Amino acid sequence: MKSAHLVPCPFYVGGEWLRPKLVGTPVYNPSTGDVIAECPVGGASEVNAAVEAAAAAFPAWRDTPAIERARLLFRYRHLVEENFDHLCSSISLEHGKTLVESRGSLYRGMENIEYACGAPTLLFGDTLENIARNVDCETTLQPLGVCVGITPFNFPAMVPLWMFPLAIACGNTFVLKPSEKVPLTAVLLAELIEKAGLPKGVLNVVHGGRECVEALITHPKVSAVSFVGSSPVARYIHETGTKSGKRVQANGGAKNYIVVMPDADLPRSVEALATAAFGCAGERCMAGSTALAVGGAADALVTQLVDAARSIKVGRTDTSMSQPDMGPLVTAEHRDRVRGLVESGEREGATLACDGRGTSVADAPNGFYLGATIVDNVRETMTLAREEVFGPVLNVMRMEDLGQAIETANRSSYGNGASIFTSSGAAAREFKHRVKAGMVGINVGVPATMAMFPFTGWGASFYGDLHIQGREAVQFYTQQKTTTTRWFGGTVGDVWRK
Ligand code: NAD
16 A cells, blocks of 8 residues: 655766656565655666766865765764654664664664774775885875765665765765665664765665666776675675776675584573564575574473474564564565475475464554465485575574584585584584684674675675775775885985994
8 A cells, every 4th residue: 555655766876966857666564564755766777877976976075184074974873863752763673673673683783884984994094104215115005086875675774774874084085876765764874874974875765676776786987886685686796896997895695604502591592583583574695594493402402492483572663652572574575485485394304393374463464474384304415404584584404413514514605604502612613613604603603794794605605806894895995005205305414323
């Protein structure tokens, strides 16, 4: 059903808020199933206008001292904090996260603004005097030009904030293309940075789908592309972008394994596992989607996990009156896909230890709900074991020993995160050393890195060379220049000789 008042979803190009008359795709409130906005579908001409605006703004922004750029980001951080509740409501409204989850994700995003505020020191270069007699050498970090960010639906504020604050702190200008499923929070983020005093054209926002993305990643005036989304699209973006001469970092999907050893602290492991699997309704690239229960740990683990899953209250996240533990999935289509994967597991011989498919919410019969689901005795050959589910579904696979668990995790094509719960330092060390995943947790369920560390996915979870966040991202958004200098005529003599 369409709401009477649709939330506006403008483009932001060259400092102007534009509402071109384009066909739109529906943006839902997943809690109720209502259409709350229409996301305009931009194409090559809208992209061209945004990239041209970013290119025109680049020379002046590049020459703005880093400390002034940082000062602006400090103001931006302050404005995001002042508008924190409004932004969180917007995230919960268009995505379906609980308010607690929206707050957590916005804090993670703000930490990226805080990191970018360090631009004056992050952009230090190196100098070596006398690389040869009377010759000095220095490296300086210079911006690339116009950078582009293409973001997924599952973190409407955090993922855009992974990208544009640091890119502009480094002196680049930026075009953001948020997910067409959740474009509204990105618009609010742009409104706030405009309020902070960002010059026109330094940040631009365009909306659309495949056509819009294709125009962005092949535009001759774009220097670099940051992408976060599913693996097939990440791979396509990396291939197409690099072929067009762009620098590309593309984060993909994931399937993250959590090993539970027989010596693990069971109650704490269960608590962490339930949060890892069902937090944000499982719509996280770092969701702990498969428990590898080793030896004697399995039966007690499943029993306690089922108790934890049954206690999770599912409900509407679009009202601050009474918040649930878990909200809906982003669209009906996505919810049905997740349900279909659970059904495939059942058909292929797995056991449903906890079935969330019957979950409904009394005052929101059309919301996109699915309760916490646990599928036991999953085997590697099953579709459910191979495909990224991206919903509140925890697979349990039973393992004989740690070696088998590590081998199982390592056969996955993905490589985002992997965790172990154990009280043995030796087992933890072995796991950390051998597991093929870029972010490892030891007695930590979701080892997603904070702003100062790179988000180091491996395998099909990342295409590119320099990761998002931290020092690697500073390298990504800059190019190094080395200058070798010799001045003739220095005749002062050797002041060191007595
Ligand atoms: P998606 O790949 O469908 O979409 C991501 C972006 O790409 C969107 O802006 C979308 O408009 C665009 N897009 C979609 N299909 C396209 C196509 N064929 N050609 C060009 N552009 C296209 O991803 P999603 O469903 O929005 O997000 C969920 C996925 O993102 C999951 O796979 C999740 O694991 C992944 N993700 C990864 C990370 C990470 O850091 N590794 C973080 C968050 C989400």
